[in-house]
Amino acid sequence: MAHDKEIDQVSGTETTGHEWDGIKELNTPLPRWWLWTFYATCLWALAYWVVMPAWPLVSSYTKGVIGYSSREQLANTMAEARAAQAVYLDRIEQASLEEIVNDRELLDFAQAGGGSAFAVNCSQCHGLGAAGSTGFPNLNDDNWIWGGTLEAIHQTILYGIRSDHDETRFNEMPAFGRDEILDREQVGDVAEYVLSLSGSETDPAAAQRGSEIFAEQCAACHGEDGTGNQDLGAPNLTDAIWLYGGDKADVVQTIANSRSGMMPAWTGRLDETTIKQLAVYVHSLGGGE
Amino acid sequence: MVDQAVVQDATAKPADKREGVERSDAEPVNKKERRSLYQKRIKIYPRLARGGFRRLKWGVMAVTLAIYYLTPWIRWDRGPNAPDQAVLIDFPGRRFYFFFIEIWPQEVYYLTGLLILAAIGLFLVTSLAGRVWCGYTCPQTVWTDLFIAVERFFQGDRASRIRMDKMPWTGNKVWRKAATHVTWVVIAAGTGGAWVFYFADAPTLAQQLVTFDAPAVAYVTIATLTFTTYLLGGLAREQVCTYMCPWPRIQGGLLDEESLVITYHEDRGEPRGARKKGTHPTELGDCIDCNQCVAVCPMGIDIRDGQQLECITCALCIDACNGVMDKVGLPRNLISYDTLANVERVRAGEKPRLRLIRPRTLIYTGIIALVTLIMLFTLVTRSDLDVNILRDRNPLFVTLSDGSIRNGYTVKIINKQHAERHFTLAVEGLPGASIDIVGNDVTAADLQVDPDDLESYRVFVSAPRDSLEDDSLDLRFLITDKADGTRVTYDSVFRGPK
Numbered sequence: 001m002a003h004d005k006e007i008d009q010v011s012g013t014e015t016t017g018h019e020w021d022g023i024k025e026l027n028t029p030l031p032r033w034w035l036w037t038f039y040a041t042c043l044w045a046l047a048y049w050v051v052m053p054a055w056p057l058v059s060s061y062t063k064g065v066i067g068y069s070s071r072e073q074l075a076n077t078m079a080e081a082r083a084a085q086a087v088y089l090d091r092i093e094q095a096s097l098e099e100i101v102n103d104r105e106l107l108d109f110a111q112a113g114g115g116s117a118f119a120v121n122c123s124q125c126h127g128l129g130a131a132g133s134t135g136f137p138n139l140n141d142d143n144w145i146w147g148g149t150l151e152a153i154h155q156t157i158l159y160g161i162r163s164d165h166d167e168t169r170f171n172e173m174p175a176f177g178r179d180e181i182l183d184r185e186q187v188g189d190v191a192e193y194v195l196s197l198s199g200s201e202t203d204p205a206a207a208q209r210g211s212e213i214f215a216e217q218c219a220a221c222h223g224e225d226g227t228g229n230q231d232l233g234a235p236n237l238t239d240a241i242w243l244y245g246g247d248k249a250d251v252v253q254t255i256a257n258s259r260s261g262m263m264p265a266w267t268g269r270l271d272e273t274t275i276k277q278l279a280v281y282v283h284s285l286g287g288g289e
Numbered sequence: 290m291v292d293q294a295v296v297q298d299a300t301a302k303p304a305d306k307r308e309g310v311e312r313s314d315a316e317p318v319n320k321k322e323r324r325s326l327y328q329k330r331i332k333i334y335p336r337l338a339r340g341g342f343r344r345l346k347w348g349v350m351a352v353t354l355a356i357y358y359l360t361p362w363i364r365w366d367r368g369p370n371a372p373d374q375a376v377l378i379d380f381p382g383r384r385f386y387f388f389f390i391e392i393w394p395q396e397v398y399y400l401t402g403l404l405i406l407a408a409i410g411l412f413l414v415t416s417l418a419g420r421v422w423c424g425y426t427c428p429q430t431v432w433t434d435l436f437i438a439v440e441r442f443f444q445g446d447r448a449s450r451i452r453m454d455k456m457p458w459t460g461n462k463v464w465r466k467a468a469t470h471v472t473w474v475v476i477a478a479g480t481g482g483a484w485v486f487y488f489a490d491a492p493t494l495a496q497q498l499v500t501f502d503a504p505a506v507a508y509v510t511i512a513t514l515t516f517t518t519y520l521l522g523g524l525a526r527e528q529v530c531t532y533m534c535p536w537p538r539i540q541g542g543l544l545d546e547e548s549l550v551i552t553y554h555e556d557r558g559e560p561r562g563a564r565k566k567g568t569h570p571t572e573l574g575d576c577i578d579c580n581q582c583v584a585v586c587p588m589g590i591d592i593r594d595g596q597q598l599e600c601i602t603c604a605l606c607i608d609a610c611n612g613v614m615d616k617v618g619l620p621r622n623l624i625s626y627d628t629l630a631n632v633e634r635v636r637a638g639e640k641p642r643l644r645l646i647r648p649r650t651l652i653y654t655g656i657i658a659l660v661t662l663i664m665l666f667t668l669v670t671r672s673d674l675d676v677n678i679l680r681d682r683n684p685l686f687v688t689l690s691d692g693s694i695r696n697g698y699t700v701k702i703i704n705k706q707h708a709e710r711h712f713t714l715a716v717e718g719l720p721g722a723s724i725d726i727v728g729n730d731v732t733a734a735d736l737q738v739d740p741d742d743l744e745s746y747r748v749f750v751s752a753p754r755d756s757l758e759d760d761s762l763d764l765r766f767l768i769t770d771k772a773d774g775t776r777v778t779y780d781s782v783f784r785g786p787k
Contacts, residue, residue, distance in 0.1 A: 140697075
């Protein structure tokens with residue numbers, strides 16, 4: 001600024017010469033140590049450029065003399081976490097499913113580990129809360145098509161259902177309508193009978209006719225009383241749970257065209273300890289037998 | 290680092306002792322006319338004051354330093370499974386122990402309450418008696434005072450210190466300066482050293498520190514606090530109050546004309562001027578212009594300029610002035626704690642009076658009383674048993690094969706006792722409800738929670754479909770201690786299909 005120093009009359013302090021609506025800005029001096037602190041921070045910045053990764057280059061960056069890398073730090077942190085988990089994972093690998101459930105520590109670990117594995121691998125079909133949806137079983141309830149013991153659940157997760165694995169769980173219900181085993185009316189009658197098994201209101205005459213067809217065509221797998229057979233993967237038809245819906249139209253559709261849901265085998269895709277944790281997790285959701 | 294003004298001061302003619310009063314030519318180095326762009330710190334050489342306020346400050350210093358250094362060493366028996374240190378901030382264990390109180394992380398609102406009390410308490414004290422916090426109890430003031438005492442012990446009082454800074458580096462100067470700084474560093478290290486004892490068992494940590502087995506963070510903390518204490522107490526001193534601390538700026542909004550502040554009674558003192566011994570010419574006021582108030586000021590100001598930001602109201606100028614007034618046979622309290630309103634009243638011929646009860650002080654007192662009552666109430670009614678119940682939101686409910694409805698809950702029981710406890714769990718408000726708990730051998734009849742611990746249980750509540758009239762039902766959990774019957778209830782809901 002070219003003009004002379006102006007001293008404010010009231011405070012005795014020099015002004016900057018800036019004026020707004022008659023108010024002048026005082027040029028109050030800073031303490032000198034403040035200036036030195038400022039120089040120190042500048043020096044710090046220069047040193048930081050030398051010591052730490054700082055400047056982007058065309059295809060890389062200045063690495064800094066101590067070679068710090070946040071990527072490496074992440075890798076170390078992850079390695080530490082894996083090392084901390086390894087203690088439990090080793091024990092889970094050695095333990096049987098029963099032993100895991102009976103050991104409070106391992107149970108907590110398996111439920112947490114199984115829960116996150118479920119969210120990543122299973123929730124796409126079964127839902128985040130494992131409540132399923134039409135065609136995808138609810139894993140919280142006490143109804144199991146292929147068995148709800150720890151072993152049975154473990155087996156299902158390992159090899160899947162109608163998967164391409166050799167040891168997959170497999171069955172096939174005939175498409176009674178499409179393959180013309182039963183005619184339209186017969187399918188309707190069987191549907192009436194199946195609905196009556198779980199206490200739904202139905203046409204008694206139709207149900208009576210359907211019961212005879214059921215004994216002939218369906219009882220082999222679903223049982224005389226319709227309670228199903230977990231060894232064959234034949235659902236219990238007498239309970240309140242319907243995988244493909246419990247309306248007459250849904251049941252008719254199932255009988256006429258059959259259903260064949262598919263679950264992939266997870267062995268080979270997930271390691272053994274993860275599958276064990278998944279089995280424990282699913283078993284602990286509330287329906288485990 | 291000796292400023293021109295100080296050099297002049299020291300080379301000036303000897304102090305006028307004709308009246309038996311030592312005159313000082315001390316200059317208020319922070320007087321506004323003396324500042325320039327990038328002000329170099331001008332060293333202040335506070336002279337030792339003698340009098341009631343100085344004695345009070347020694348007392349406050351002794352008490353506050355004793356509290357700070359000794360508190361971690363007080364033992365408090367809490368029985369087994371708990372530390373026996375009266376005040377302990379246990380970060381790994383996530384507990385704060387304060388004598389009979391144990392604070393869990395979720396109870397940090399007690400800390401909020403304490404901070405509110407501290408803040409409003411500070412407001413109240415400030416509106417009543419100005420910056421007494423700054424003048425007597427602020428750590429910056431206490432440690433600076435201690436460091437000045439050390440400086441005085443090794444280098445003598447004001448005149449001697451000024452002389453020493455001017456003289457060449459002789460052996461005498463070297464050892465006195467070195468002794469001062471070494472003592473400062475020792476005190477600073479002790480300050481940092483005492484701090485870490487609040488965070489670990491003091492005797493154990495002390496032993497570890499000596500044998501170099503203590504955690505690295507302890508050494509880093511001690512080193513950092515040693516450095517900052519030395520820097521702020523020994524070197525920066527009044528710069529901290531004037532430039533770094535926000536409080537001098539804030540307190541301007543808390544003071545009013547009825548607040549007690551250090552006041553120079555200008556009406557009585559002016560016009561100031563030196564006089565012959567025993568005479569008090571009528572054309573002069575009571576101020577004999579001896580500058581003793583400036584010489585003792587640790588902030589380097591002249592209180593006769595009136596209230597100013599730098600003044601921490603340490604009252605040492607009152608002591609200095611009273612000593613002088615006694616000697617020259619004038620009434621005391623030319624400088625005293627007084628209010629701006631009283632200065633006006635005296636000027637208007639009215640009687641000075643203190644108005645302690647004002648809307649401002651009443652409101653502050655009211656807030657303090659309210660927060661204290663709330664804190665006391667929550668503290669007294671504080672349970673050593675806490676229950677938290679989280680309802681599953683996904684799935685909201687599960688239909689079971691027999692058609693009944695099941696809801697999932699996570700029940701968290703916090704046992705704040707130092708003994709294992711057993712609880713029963715029951716529900717109210719749901720006809721035909723049954724309870725299942727995940728985990729082998731765990732039933733609602735016996736839930737175990739370890740001492741001083743939190744236990745989390747997965748609980749399934751099921752009920753027949755027809756016991757739900759609506760898709761939502763109020764459900765109450767009852768958690769009862771099997772030993773003493775203490776019961777905690779927790780209200781939740783039970784959901785079913787529409």
